[in-house]
Amino acid sequence: MKIYSYRHFITGIFFTIIGISTIWTTNLTFTDTFDWLELGKSLFFIICSFLIAGYQFYITFSKKGLKEHDLEEKDERNQLIDKSVDAMIGKIAYNMIFVLSLLFIILWAIFKIGTLLWIGAAFSILYTMLLFISFAVIVYYEKKL
Amino acid sequence: MRNKIKQYRTQLDLTQEQLAEKVQVSSRTIISLEKGKYKPSIMLAYRLSLLFDCRIEDLFQLKENLALEES
CATH class of the missing domain: 1.10.287 (Helix Hairpins)
Structure with missing residues (x-):
């Protein structure tokens, strides 16, 4: 696979690390209501991080995707x-x-x-x-x- | 703002996506332009008139738009 944009590739890696580290640091004991809030917050961050990372990797490896992204950015x-x-x-x-x-x-x-x-x-x-x-x-x- | 973009585009047998790619904007911008909702920058107007090989005044119906503005 060819990398078309190193900037987006690094951003993708950055958000993957954020997602993985959020999974890693989520330590729940479920002793009170705040644990469920904590779980909700962590899940939100994990999903957002992986979605952003996925999109960044898509435009890193897809020439068409990168072109569309650039066009949207410059529009x-x-x-x-x-x-x-x-x-x-x-x-x-x-x-x-x-x-x-x-x-x-x-x-x-x-x-x-x-x-x-x-x-x-x-x-x-x-x-x-x-x-x-x-x-x-x-x-x-x-x-x- | 009134314009003849749709008319010229169909004459050249282009889709909105194709036109968007040719003038380097998103297809939503073309849709918005054709509906008369969006006023383009002078550079986009130039690119469109160059592509359609017409004058900006004709493409963006100068007389009609001036009359609309004054009314």
């Missing part, structure tokens, strides 16, 4: 969708951080628990940082585009 509509998804996630995270910072400060004002203020302050700092980063990104794109 301008897919790139636009990826960028839109990233932008949407960023926007949601940005607004969530703002809401959470306000919520924790309000909770602190009601319950007077110091921890709530610290969490609120952490969210506020994060929000301010994101605000400055967004300004920097705007300046960058104003110059670049």
Whole structure:
């Protein structure tokens, strides 16, 4: 079998190792409910790892598969969708951080628990940082585009 | 955005997959273009017009799209 892409071959090996090591490290005694949760989590990781590894090996050894993969990766509509998804996630995270910072400060004002203020302050700092980063990104794109 | 991609593609007797391969995009992009849902980049528009041997203005129905935009 000819290897058409070493990058995908290494990624395939990496995910196979992750899958095998997850099987290896899953040590269950089934003494409580958390063991079933642990089993579910491990099974999820094992299945995902082997599925990703399988796909990576498919495009490693199949010329047609690699061509299709490259085409999908370079496709301008897919790139636009990826960028839109990233932008949407960023926007949601940005607004969530703002809401959470306000919520924790309000909770602190009601319950007077110091921890709530610290969490609120952490969210506020994060929000301010994101605000400055967004300004920097705007300046960058104003110059670049 | 209106276009004549389907018309030109059928004239050349190409499937959506074949056209996608020729202009280096996924077949879903061609489907989306033919439905008028996706606005292509200028480079994809060039590749399509070169392949169909027509002008971009004709392929992407410039007058009709301008009229649509203004209405």
